[in-house]
Amino acid sequence: MPGWQTLQDELADHDFQVIAVAIDEAVDTIRNYIDNDTDGISYPVLIDADHLVSELYAISNVPTVLLIDEDDMIVQPNWNAYATNTFKDFHGIDADAQLDAIRRWVRDGATMLPVDDVAGAVADLTDEEERGKLHFRLATHLRNAGDDDGAERNFALACELAPHDWTIRRASMPLRGGDPFGAEFFELVKEYTDAGRPxxxxNHPGTT
Known part of the structure; x- marks a missing residue:
């Protein structure tokens, strides 16, 4: 988040606005992180506890970036982009090249895809992936209602239906009592990598 704040500050005079969407339900945790961040996060951070954004835009990984112009048109669809190289050794993505691509768009209007190619650039969710996202939503509602058994059944089914969807697999880990940075996470990474990083x-500049 501080990396995106740096870009926001740099491009503010060009009518550039970062808007973050946390696919999470831990509102207080996110608010405390933002309030206590020494770099000062000034851009809006929205909470999407029901994962409506990931369903609407067919997002299956985080962080995912979309670029939307002043006419509310998507000019750069789902893009696994980073604002810093902190974890470059892990994900192999060069944030500097990605940020330069955003700068070229903001300052010069240079898009990474031809306008006519944008609409069909991202594949629709499969039937199984759509069902996985719905079962995830059902699981979170059952969990919040105190039905732990029902929640676990639906979390398990969601992960089975969409095994490479990080907004389901990784997001469910803390909700099921797991560690999103523990052994289960690294198992997900291995499965994801072995499957060709679906x-x-x-993919654009900086993505390998």
């Missing part, structure tokens, strides 16, 4: 998105 992703509903496009």
């Amino acid at each position: 992703n509903h998105g496009v």
Whole structure:
């Protein structure tokens, strides 16, 4: 988040606005992080506890970036982009090249895809993936209602239906009592890598 704040500050005079969407339900945790961040996060951070954004835009990985112009048109669809190289050794993505691509768009209007290619650049969710996202939503509602058994059944089914969807697999880990940075996470990473890093998105500068 501080990396995106740096870009926000740099491009503010060009009518550039970062808007973050946390696919999470831990509102207080996120608010405390933002309030206590020494770099000062000034851009809006929205909470999408029901994962409506990930369903609407067919997002299956985080962080995913979309670029939307002043006419509310998507000019850069789902893109696994980073604002810093902190974890470059882990994910192999060069944030500097990605940020430069955003700068070229903001300052010069240079898009990464031809306008006519944007609409069909990201594949729709499969039937199984759509069902996985719905079962995830059902699981969170059952969990919040105190039905732990029902929640676990639906979390398990969601992960089975969409095994490479990080907004389901990783997001469910803390909700099921797991560690999102523990052994289960690294198992997900291995499965994801072995499967060829499937992703509903496009690859651009800095992505390997």
